[in-house]
Amino acid sequence: MKKYIIISIIALSSMFNAQAQGSKAATYPTMIEISQAKALWFNSTNAAGMILTPMTNYNILSVGYDIKNGEYRLQQEGDRNNLNINTAGARSLGNARVWGEFTYQNSTIKDTRYNTILLEPRYDMPYYIADPNLSYWKRQTYEMSVKGASPILWDLVGFGVSANYFTKVGAKQIDPRCTSFKYGISVIPSAVFTFGEKHSAGISFTYVNSFERTSPTNSNNQQEQSAYLMKGLGNYADGVVGSLNSLGTYYYKENKIGAALQYGFNGDSFDVLAEAKNTYQVIDVMQSPTKPQRMGSTVQKITGGNIQAIINPEGDLTGKITLDGYRKNTDGIEYIQEIDKSYEVQQWVTIAKYIRSTYQFTAASLKYDLYRNSDAGYNWMAGIQGIYSNRADEYIVPNSTFKAENIYGEIYGKKNIMAGDNSILIGINAGYNYNLNGSYSYNGSNPESRVVKDMYEKDLAVMSANYYQFGVNINASFPIWKGTSLYVAGNCQYLRSTDTMNQYAYVVDKDGSNFRWNIKDDSSLKPSQRVIATISIGFTF
Amino acid sequence: MRKYILLSVLLLTAISCQQFKEVGGVEKIAQITTNVAVTSNTVDPNVPRPDKYTVKFINYDDNYEVRKTTDASGKVSADDIIPGKYTVTVSGEIAEKGFTYYYSGSLTNINIIEGGQTLNIDVVASKAGSLILKEIYFNGALGYYFKDQFYEIYNNGDEVQYVDKLCIGNILPASPSTTSYTWEVPDGHPENYIYFGAIWQIPGDGNDYPVQPGESIIIAQGAQNHKLLKPTSPVDLSGAEFETFIVNQTVNPDNPNSINMDLRIGFTVFGTQWLVTVFGGAYAIFIPEGDIDNTTWVQPQGLSTKAKEIPIDLVIDAVEIVNNSTKINQKRMPTSLDAGATYTGGAYNSKSVSRRVKEVREDGRIIYWDTNNSTEDFKVNDVAVVRRDGVGIPSWNTWAK
Numbered sequence A: 001m002k003k004y005i006i007i008s009i010i011a012l013s014s015m016f017n018a019q020a021q022g023s024k025a026a027t028y029p030t031m032i033e034i035s036q037a038k039a040l041w042f043n044s045t046n047a048a049g050m051i052l053t054p055m056t057n058y059n060i061l062s063v064g065y066d067i068k069n070g071e072y073r074l075q076q077e078g079d080r081n082n083l084n085i086n087t088a089g090a091r092s093l094g095n096a097r098v099w100g101e102f103t104y105q106n107s108t109i110k111d112t113r114y115n116t117i118l119l120e121p122r123y124d125m126p127y128y129i130a131d132p133n134l135s136y137w138k139r140q141t142y143e144m145s146v147k148g149a150s151p152i153l154w155d156l157v158g159f160g161v162s163a164n165y166f167t168k169v170g171a172k173q174i175d176p177r178c179t180s181f182k183y184g185i186s187v188i189p190s191a192v193f194t195f196g197e198k199h200s201a202g203i204s205f206t207y208v209n210s211f212e213r214t215s216p217t218n219s220n221n222q223q224e225q226s227a228y229l230m231k232g233l234g235n236y237a238d239g240v241v242g243s244l245n246s247l248g249t250y251y252y253k254e255n256k257i258g259a260a261l262q263y264g265f266n267g268d269s270f271d272v273l274a275e276a277k278n279t280y281q282v283i284d285v286m287q288s289p290t291k292p293q294r295m296g297s298t299v300q301k302i303t304g305g306n307i308q309a310i311i312n313p314e315g316d317l318t319g320k321i322t323l324d325g326y327r328k329n330t331d332g333i334e335y336i337q338e339i340d341k342s343y344e345v346q347q348w349v350t351i352a353k354y355i356r357s358t359y360q361f362t363a364a365s366l367k368y369d370l371y372r373n374s375d376a377g378y379n380w381m382a383g384i385q386g387i388y389s390n391r392a393d394e395y396i397v398p399n400s401t402f403k404a405e406n407i408y409g410e411i412y413g414k415k416n417i418m419a420g421d422n423s424i425l426i427g428i429n430a431g432y433n434y435n436l437n438g439s440y441s442y443n444g445s446n447p448e449s450r451v452v453k454d455m456y457e458k459d460l461a462v463m464s465a466n467y468y469q470f471g472v473n474i475n476a477s478f479p480i481w482k483g484t485s486l487y488v489a490g491n492c493q494y495l496r497s498t499d500t501m502n503q504y505a506y507v508v509d510k511d512g513s514n515f516r517w518n519i520k521d522d523s524s525l526k527p528s529q530r531v532i533a534t535i536s537i538g539f540t541f
Numbered sequence B: 001m002r003k004y005i006l007l008s009v010l011l012l013t014a015i016s017c018q019q020f021k022e023v024g025g026v027e028k029i030a031q032i033t034t035n036v037a038v039t040s041n042t043v044d045p046n047v048p049r050p051d052k053y054t055v056k057f058i059n060y061d062d063n064y065e066v067r068k069t070t071d072a073s074g075k076v077s078a079d080d081i082i083p084g085k086y087t088v089t090v091s092g093e094i095a096e097k098g099f100t101y102y103y104s105g106s107l108t109n110i111n112i113i114e115g116g117q118t119l120n121i122d123v124v125a126s127k128a129g130s131l132i133l134k135e136i137y138f139n140g141a142l143g144y145y146f147k148d149q150f151y152e153i154y155n156n157g158d159e160v161q162y163v164d165k166l167c168i169g170n171i172l173p174a175s176p177s178t179t180s181y182t183w184e185v186p187d188g189h190p191e192n193y194i195y196f197g198a199i200w201q202i203p204g205d206g207n208d209y210p211v212q213p214g215e216s217i218i219i220a221q222g223a224q225n226h227k228l229l230k231p232t233s234p235v236d237l238s239g240a241e242f243e244t245f246i247v248n249q250t251v252n253p254d255n256p257n258s259i260n261m262d263l264r265i266g267f268t269v270f271g272t273q274w275l276v277t278v279f280g281g282a283y284a285i286f287i288p289e290g291d292i293d294n295t296t297w298v299q300p301q302g303l304s305t306k307a308k309e310i311p312i313d314l315v316i317d318a319v320e321i322v323n324n325s326t327k328i329n330q331k332r333m334p335t336s337l338d339a340g341a342t343y344t345g346g347a348y349n350s351k352s353v354s355r356r357v358k359e360v361r362e363d364g365r366i367i368y369w370d371t372n373n374s375t376e377d378f379k380v381n382d383v384a385v386v387r388r389d390g391v392g393i394p395s396w397n398t399w400a401k
Helices: A002-021 A029-038 A450-463 B002-023 B325-330
Strands: A058-069 A079-093 A096-112 A135-149 A157-172 A177-195 A199-217 A225-232 A235-241 A250-266 A270-287 A293-311 A317-340 A347-374 A377-395 A400-419 A422-441 A467-481 A484-497 A507-509 A525-527 A529-540 B032-039 B054-059 B064-069 B075-081 B084-096 B099-112 B118-122 B124-127 B131-137 B150-155 B167-171 B193-201 B216-220 B262-266 B282-286 B308-311 B315-322 B352-355 B357-360 B366-368 B378-381
Touching: A029 A058, A029 A317, A029 A347, A029 A377, A029 A422, A177 A250, A225 A317, A225 A347, A225 A377, A235 B325, A250 B002, A270 B002, A293 A347, A293 B002, A317 B084, A317 B099, A400 A450, A422 A450, B032 B054, B032 B084, B032 B099, B054 B075, B064 B075, B084 B118, B099 B118, B131 B282, B131 B315, B315 B325
Parallel strands: B032 B118
Antiparallel strands: A058 A079, A058 A529, A079 A096, A096 A135, A135 A157, A157 A177, A177 A199, A199 A250, A225 A235, A250 A270, A270 A293, A293 A317, A317 A347, A347 A377, A377 A400, A400 A422, A422 A467, A467 A484, A484 A529, A507 A525, B032 B075, B054 B064, B054 B084, B084 B099, B099 B124, B131 B150, B131 B352, B150 B216, B167 B193, B167 B282, B193 B262, B193 B308, B282 B315, B352 B378, B357 B366
């Protein structure tokens, strides 16, 4: 795998480097940032449209390290240290446009619970193995993405495609442990049609296929480990890792299709792109490849859309409005199966299947950014955004529900200070999350279980807490040679829950080990917090 | 190359379509109604009947249980059943003329999918007062130690019982498994038998080993003080009445006090000890009619596995033990002998299973639950104990401390 990393980095870097040699102007991160903001079609699923709103040619190669620490986290989330290597670039190939990116990430995730097998646990995948042991994970991710757009042919139509391939591997390091592998591809062919100078329309189709395989095991084979076969919202069956009747290999088969329509308007002083999209995804969860047993399936439908508008793109002041919204409905299907005991058959046969749980997530966001343009990208920028999210999950019988509804507001800004040819970009941001609604009602057969008390109730407290967040970031860029700049960047975010504003405040005691509900005026408790810090060094050219 | 790309796209599309098709049209689950009609057609008409029966619908996959009581005609309707795989048990009891009659019946691993169906369950009656398997220690101790396995058999009745010729054994499959056997028996009715991989028999002429009410006997794999042999072991079995001794070895010495049992069937006995899986066997005790013929056996269809078939009618008591709750659906013991199963949830942890106390008589004698449903009758103990609850030792055992 290492050789693929090296080859990919060299290929992507050298592909674009030849073009960069001819330019003596330095490439600053602000130039790439505002170029991406103005490239409306690049931010859609339609790669063909890149030809209509092209980005500036750029290349970037960076190495970064980031940490996420603090008690304000979901139980499966843990504290994280990531090493990131990233290279990306965009350029013209004749009259066509191409863009590519490769990312490698090496992660150590500490203090996680209730996830024995999944590389990326998420609430709308309820079928997995969990255990209550405090654990940590090692994980590596390799991901490559490309987009390409043909020239407009016959003044009417252009074609494009975007593709993504990823491979992930990880291992849980405490019994019960596992080794997990996941790979996936996505292909999104697209076409864009132009109607005169101002109007354009596009269509794109999505196909995604991924596969994850994970095998639970123990290092200490004298000690079996109890595990939960999770079914959603705190419901589970008992299982064991180890011994002759250990839980077997789990595997996840995902297929996803989708389609999107776009409409673009190129006005005299503003550009608009609207997109409506829909996807349909099925993931089957199976156990034991040699005698497959269905552990569940999820069916997910996402319907959404977004509108981007650039105001006065060529003027001194450029504004960008982004409105985005989508609704995600996921059905959790459980199977009633029995063994066909016929001689020489011995296979699991499905007797019936039902939707046992549903997971609804609605999100909407509105964002406005204002840029003061300059030769170095922009002189300053300021923005404001609001994000609404609503999660509503239900286990149908016995009925259990989980709800978390939040609204988040944030303001931010950056100032680009030029010192000669050097650029120092300083940014600050501050935001506040206000919880509108949060509840968890469990009516299953294990109301006192750790899954209910230690996982779901704590996660609810995190997801329904009010919190404030602020941060500062800095990026210092130094031209070093013929259009090539060296940059050093850092970012630090601090998040703290507020224990006086909401009955679902998430607080821990001083050693960080306990958890309380509805705590007011207790000096022995403190609100939980989270620190996210990133440092990176790289080149732009 | 274009041909391969096209083929790949078509193949992936076909796989996707099949996956999408399988989840198409799946509906949300809803509770359904199921009826149960209890009959006792095979019980002697002169035996008194309970006024009502308790019916339990147990869905082990969902850990969901519904409990109902029948009317006088033995019928009941449950309208809160979640479609799924169920074990339905029926139990009832009635006391008359100094005897308590227990009624039990069950259906195991039945699919209740459609609403409105009626389940007919015929119950059988048994009179309390026979020998029971009281405690079973099969788990072993830390360090892969399993020589300290033991079985305690208790006189739960009101009359003396003689354990001469009593047999104990474990049936096949040795462990709960999705693999099952289709036994081929001479009379063509495999449902009338259980199939032993090992049978051990207590010697005696019929009145050598009396067990008084409230007394128990211990059958040890090795009648040694295992606390000395393996510090992690929780039990001293040097006072056991019987041991399943095979050959005298330094590692498996013979206890001259403990009476050696006779190995009648040893298809699953290997080496120098009777090791039953530490993950949970299915055990039964019975007294055979005459000698056990070890020159004949039966085999499952298509397999070379051997077992000795014993008629269900001879069985005095039986207990199903599985690894954990997820394996209850793979139980081996017929539901007429044990409608449920018990488990400790792990191995080599010194845990045992034992019957729950039903009542303590005025003379201090303990009566244990025996409803032919191990799920109900048994509890899990953190540590195995020989003659738990201070039950009596037979007078002829002069070596027990």
